[in-house]
Amino acid sequence: MSKHLMGMNPLEFNTLPPELADNSFEMELANASDGRSTDAQHDEYILKAVRELKKRGKAQGYRNLFVPGTPFGIDKCPKHKAFFDATKDYRQIMFRAGNRTGKSVAGAFLTTLFAVQDYPDWWEGKVLRGPLSLWACGKTVQITRDTVQKEMLGPMGQIGTGMLPLDRIKKIWSRAGSPGSVDTVEIWNDYQDVTLIGFKSYDQGTDSFVGTAKHGIWEDEEPTSDVHNECLFRTATTGGIIYNTVTPISGLTEYIAAFDRGAAHLAGAQTIVNINDE
Secondary structure, rough: OHHHHHOOOEEEOOOOOHOOOHHHHHHHHHHHHOOOHHHHHHHHHHHHHHHHHHHHOOOHHHHOOOOOOOEEHHHOOHHHHHHHHHHOOOOOOEEOOOOOHHHHHHHHHHHHHHHHHHOOOOOOOOOOOOOOOEEEOOOOOHHHHHHHHHHHOOOOOOOOOOEEEEEHHEEEEOOOOOOOOOOOOOEEEEEOOEHHHHEEEEEHHHHHHHOOOOEEEEOOOOOOOOHHHHHHHHOOOOOEEEEEEEEOOOOOOOOHHHHOOOOOOOOOOOOOOHHHOO
């Protein structure tokens, strides 16, 4: 574990690797229905079942998203599907779209799949396996907490209701000096390994992005060119991937223009006309 984590007090969850997860709740429900319980015990089990099912419904995260045949199934989201598919062939992908179009949901979903490695049947994008190290990044510490972290973990006080299901969260390390902010989260993947997801912000500067290899980096909104270049170095030795979800509210910046010039434009994406290139 990185040295800078050792001084923090982690929030630990009583979870096990997926294949070793406790089934005591199902056993109790079975006992409630086989005649070995009193009426009072039976009523208590039923109430417990209702509470547990509600809790599980809120804590299913990525499992409830893009399910084919549902109102927002992957079959009805061709832009999102193109974004996911592009991860197989490209090391850098940008999902450029307007506000409230689900681009951050797509970034959180992709990060979660890489972390838990439970890919849906329709998946045709990049497949990562094993104990990985990922980053999820935003503009500032506060914005990262209120957007990226919220999408991944759920609102403050409701950990496990975001994209990452509660049963996959092993341990959370808080960020010193920023109430409610998470530094790193440990996630159980499908192979009983642990994936690390670190939450970063561009305003931390390039020095905070140096030194460690990463398998995947989610850049939410536009990073500085220096930070983006540092992220490229972090993925160079792993064959990793960088994916950016962005609404270009600042117009044609140097970063947007540079990315656009060298990009393949997929799924009907239009190139940006740069007046300086004409």
